[in-house]
Amino acid sequence: MxxxxxxxxxxxxxxxxxxxxxxxxxxxxxxxxxxxxxxxxxxxxxxxxxxxxxxxxxxxxxxxxxxxxxxxxxxxxxxxxxxxxxxxxxxxxxxxxxxxxxxxxxxxxxxxxxxxxxxxxxxxxxxxxxxxxxxxxxxxxxxxxxxxxxxxxxxxxxxxxxxxxxxxxxxxxxxxxxxxxxxxxxxxxxxxxxxxxxxxxxxxxxxVHPPLNDAEWNEVVAIHLRRLQQYLHPEIDAAKVTKMFRRQRVLSPRGVSETVSEAHRLWASEIAAAKGVTEAGASELAIRNVTTRFEEDIERLDAALKVYQQEGTTLKRGEVNQDNYRIRLFHFEQAISSLESLEDKEHREIAEALILSQAIPGVTYGLYTSERGSGGILTIQCTLRPINPGERHVSVTGQASSMMMGQTSVPDDSVIQSAQNAVEAVRSWLWSKIRVNLAKYHVHFQIRSILEGAPGAGVSGPSAGYAMLNALISELSNTPITQSKVMTGSIGLKMDVGPVGGLGGRGREAGKLVGILKAEKVKITDLLVPESNHRSAPDEMKMVQDEGISVHPITNAQDGWPILFSMTSEELARKVRGALLDRESLVDIESTSSRVLGQG
Structure with missing residues (x-):
């Protein structure tokens, strides 16, 4: 079927x-x-x-x-x-x-x-x-x-x-x-x-820019502190933490997040170390193993407990827990230090090692920032001698010869141009003031940095122009500038000082300022910056001033001379004239040396 x-x-x-x-x-x-x-x-x-x-x-x-x-x-x-x-x-x-x-x-x-x-x-x-x-x-x-x-x-x-x-x-x-x-x-x-x-x-x-000012930074910090509120000591608030971050180099909201997390981790590790010591009991071997394992954590814990003791609270290791031992500013300081790369620390230490032990003529101190946003103090040296036939009037060493634009390496002569502008501005000023012609002199600048001598590497950008001009004035006048006075700014032919990066303002990084605040070899007393940078970065300038550093906004190079040389423009010009005579070099002053002495 x-x-x-x-x-x-x-x-x-x-x-x-x-x-x-x-x-x-x-x-x-x-x-x-x-x-x-x-x-x-x-x-x-x-x-x-x-x-x-x-x-x-x-x-x-x-x-x-x-x-x-x-x-x-x-x-x-x-x-x-x-x-x-x-x-x-x-x-x-x-x-x-x-x-x-x-x-x-x-x-x-x-x-x-x-x-x-x-x-x-x-x-x-x-x-x-x-x-x-x-x-x-x-x-x-x-x-x-x-x-x-x-x-x-x-x-x-x-x-x-x-x-x-x-x-x-x-x-x-x-x-x-x-x-x-x-x-x-x-x-x-x-x-x-x-x-x-x-x-x-x-x-x-x-x-999408970084926070533009302290108010916006406070918002970012407060958001990240919010999740740790139950563990925070009463001394912690967003404004205090922001100030600490800003002077220690935290360049982005992500950097804030990482640093807050690191402070949390350090605190938790200290409590874990205290618990480990307690659990070790009276056994010397167990105690030795625990202290070896948690050595850094116990050192931080003991340092923090001393702070508690100074405040009138006696707290022993065995008594430490999350209820009586809180996250403090101390932990944020440690977090910032631990997150700073070894490379940045070495760069700063080497840059400071190049600062001379005493002030001598022809040396000034500028500022630099790295690609990672860290900064430090830059040493600029200047020499003057009779020019040789066929020789260029200006030479520079220590500058970058190339830079990357996208994926392409291109020539970089920004520092050389700044040096040429600085020398031409000084030549014009001397001619107008005392009729001195520097055409018979060769000017050389050496920009000392960790990158000096590396193939194609060195300092780049126009921000050393103002420091180079002052190095030349210092060399010409035989007048030293103290190491505690640093400066930055581009320079024009009319001695106008223009804006540069690395000073903060409107969300820009402030690596140069952080470099000043972290300086250990010398205590910075004066900072000379372009007036436009001073105006656009009020929070950053206040941060520096709060550390006892005098900030001087400069529009024209001559504005800074009373600060750097303790002389006016006219007094400095006369000092240059006398110093040039003392060199006993060929000085072309309208063809007669008597003009230098004012006898013509």
Missing amino acids: GLDRPRITASVQDFAIAARNVKLYSEQEKSQEVTDAVYIMKPKVSREDLGGLHDVKNKILNHVALAFNPSMAELGQQSNPRFFLMGPPGTGKTLLAMVAAAENNVGFIKVRGGELMSGANYMGDPEKRVKDLFGLVRQKSPCILLLDEADAIFWGGDPSSNKILAQVKAELSELRPEDRVVVIATSNKEQLIDQATRDRFEPNIYY
Whole structure:
């Protein structure tokens, strides 16, 4: 007997279900490299977790919200779902993107450009990864895709990466509001991003800067202290910790977070060490093992207990616990010290070793900052001698001969130009004051630093110009400048002193000021800075003044001479004239030496 065959019918709904299953399977086949590079999460943060950024955070977050708002399409407005956040590392770019995802209750997908492109060596593999990434994002919509370190993807420096860039641009251009996908790209290397890529993000390109002033820094510090509130000593408040951070070099909100976490760890380690000593009991071997294991922690603990004793509270190791032993400013000081890199410490120590033991003519002290943001004191020496036939009038050693712009090394003659400007400004001033012509002299500057002598390396930038000018004046007048007086600023032909970096203000790093405050070999008494820097960085200038250092805003080089030489411009000119005569060198003063003596 035959069996009846079942009658099978397929509806449109069945095809829709099958299509979803096929799509799911195809998505599962995305390259393993893309899957490994992607982080998918549901952030639980809010605007209250963002300190500072008052000028941009609400604008960015509100614009992202509009991109997810369906009513915008009904109003005929299509928001660009692409955002580009640029700025230094650790300023809150990633946190902004996470807050945007949390506020809009959408998924958050993070991928680092370097990880996405890592190992993509085969032809077409990088482009496939980009395509797979955007396919995965569309499947997870509504969501925010954070392209962290986007310069690793966007930079089109070679033919291979140009293909990657073309694929990225194509994917970005195909995004539509109905996809309910927002792409937020971040980078701290904006010079690597070409204009065509930037155009995809217009007008949603924002600069995310560090806190602009002490008030914004206080907000950042308070946010990170909030989670430790139950462990903090009453002496701790955001303003005190901010002041400590600012004078010790914490350059970003991320740096604040790391330092607060380190202070917490040090405190917890001390309590663990105290508990270990108690548990060791009376056994000498056990006590020796514990004290060896927790040696540094016990040393810090004993130092802190002495502070408690000075305040009238007697606390023994065995009595220490989280209720009677709290996180204090002492722990933040230790945290800052422990997080400072050995390289930065060595740089500062070597730079200070180059400071002369006594003040001699022709030597001044400027300031420098490194690529990492640390700073220190820079020694500048100047010599003067008769020029040789065919010789240049000005020479410099210790300056950088090249610098990196993006991925390319380019020649750097910024220090030489500053030296030439300084010498020309002095020559013009001397001619106008005492009719002295320095054309028969050769001027040489040596900029002493840890990088001196390394191939292609050395000091770069115009900020040593003001110090070089004063070194020349000191050499000409045979008048030394004390080591406790430091200066920085670019120099113009009319002796105008221009602004430089490293002095803080409007979110910029203040590594030069930190270098002054950390100086150990010599106590700095006076700081001469460009007036424009002084005006734009009031919090930083107050920080220096609070440490007993006099800050002098300078507009023209001659403004600083009463401070440096204890002489006016006219008195200094006469001193130069007399010192040149004492050298018994060839001095061209309108062809007769009698003019130098005022007898003509």
